[in-house]
Amino acid sequence: MAILLAPMEGLLDYALRDTLTRVGGIDLCVSEFIRVTGTLLPERVFYRVLPELEQGGRTAAGVPVRAQLMGSDPACLAENAARLAGLGPAGIDLNFGCPAKVVNRHGGGAALLQDPELLQRIVSAVRRAVPAAMPVSAKMRLGFDDDRRAEACAQAIEAGGANQLVVHARTRAQGYRPPAYWDRIADICQAVRLPVVANGEVWSVADARRCLRESGCADLMLGRGMVADPGLALAILADQGRAGGRPETGWDELRPLLVLFWQRVVERIEPRARHGRLKQWLNYLRRRHPEAEAAYQALRTVNDTRVLEAWLDEQQSAQPGPVLACA
Structure with missing residues (x-):
């Protein structure tokens, strides 16, 4: 498929x-x-x-x-x-x-x-x-x-x-x-x-x-x-029994993705819209991950880039996920 x-x-x-x-x-x-x-x-x-x-x-x-x-x-x-x-x-x-x-x-x-x-x-x-x-x-x-x-x-x-x-x-x-x-x-x-x-x-x-x-x-x-x-x-x-699949992708594996996503947002999106993009994704992620719910509640009213990036630094320094392709 x-x-x-x-x-x-x-x-x-x-x-x-x-x-x-x-x-x-x-x-x-x-x-x-x-x-x-x-x-x-x-x-x-x-x-x-x-x-x-x-x-x-x-x-x-x-x-x-x-x-x-x-x-x-x-x-x-x-x-x-x-x-x-x-x-x-x-x-x-x-x-x-x-x-x-x-x-x-x-x-x-x-x-x-x-x-x-x-x-x-x-x-x-x-x-x-x-x-x-x-x-x-x-x-x-x-x-x-x-x-x-x-x-x-x-x-x-x-x-x-x-x-x-x-x-x-x-x-x-x-x-x-x-x-x-x-x-x-x-x-x-x-x-x-x-x-x-x-x-x-x-x-x-x-x-x-x-x-x-x-x-x-x-x-x-x-x-x-x-x-x-x-x-x-x-x-x-x-x-579906297909090669390369695996049943679970945990929060620890997603932490570095959040950091990577923010980097791409900063590269391409104007400053006034950046905070909203990260919150938007966390809002979706909380459907599946309790950790994202906690993060969303902590950050949803934050509009200070320093606070947001400090939280992202914590994700970066937490237990590392797998090596991602083409970093």
């Missing part, structure tokens, strides 16, 4: 991709969306969202990263995809799933699921614009207000020439509210021949096992579940 790391605007960016892929178990990442709105973007925009372009389209741990584009104009998306392809990402991904109202009002993201014919034209234009050897994939939800067009949208994406389809098993209207309807992904798998990856509401090994069974998929994309439990991909691999 393959396990992909999801694109999540405002959460799963370069800093967290770099950090989580060092733990292991992730085969491919997809970047946050790059918004295309009628102009050919300068290369600096692509590098800002996807700094991995500076290192061969891979994270420091060697995991390939596809660049995700979001827009509704086939010609403009194709033009930007061609420029982006020349910078060497591990592929081009197309966003047909973002549920944000501001995005949908402008006809992007999940709003495109109301027009399967336009989906096909977008995928086809991008497929023609990039080298034949470069993968073109797409990520969609089950629909906009309902899931009646789910199969038709998947078939349109396939007809456009996509190499892979990720399906988030909820509609735009359902947002991120549980449950995810993994059985509807199975219906989509029956309607197309291209590889389908299941996504949505996988927080644990038990969730993954059930998602694979109900969706009929061989591959998974993890988002918030991997942020909350950085060892989740390895634990899923172990549960």
Whole structure:
């Protein structure tokens, strides 16, 4: 099986991709969306969202990263995809799933699921614009207000020439509210021949096992579940009897990751937003680790960098975790 790391605007960016892929178990990442709105973007925009372009389209741990584009104009998306392809990402991904109202009002993201014919034209234009050897994939939800067009949208994406389809098993209207309807992904798998990856509401090994069974998929994309439990991909691999998996990743192994994450945040993120990024991750980690709950409560009102970095120094000097790849 393959396990992909999801694109999540405002959460799963370069800093967290770099950090989580060092733990292991992730085969491919997809970047946050790059918004295309009628102009050919300068290369600096692509590098800002996807700094991995500076290192061969891979994270420091060697995991390939596809660049995700979001827009509704086939010609403009194709033009930007061609420029982006020349910078060497591990592929081009197309966003047909973002549920944000501001995005949908402008006809992007999940709003495109109301027009399967336009989906096909977008995928086809991008497929023609990039080298034949470069993968073109797409990520969609089950629909906009309902899931009646789910199969038709998947078939349109396939007809456009996509190499892979990720399906988030909820509609735009359902947002991120549980449950995810993994059985509807199975219906989509029956309607197309291209590889389908299941996504949505996988927080644990038990969730993954059930998602694979109900969706009929061989591959998974993890988002918030991997942020909350950085060892989740390895634990899923172990549960599936796959080489390289292991059932537990403890807090002591995560301590150096927090320090590394902060280093990446400082490198790329403006000072006023840095504290929030660390607290945001601790907020997710406390779902799985009691130690993260204690840390979050201690730091959630702290806006003094000296205090925060003193706490990180304590993590660095605590019992060391395993050696991480490509430090």
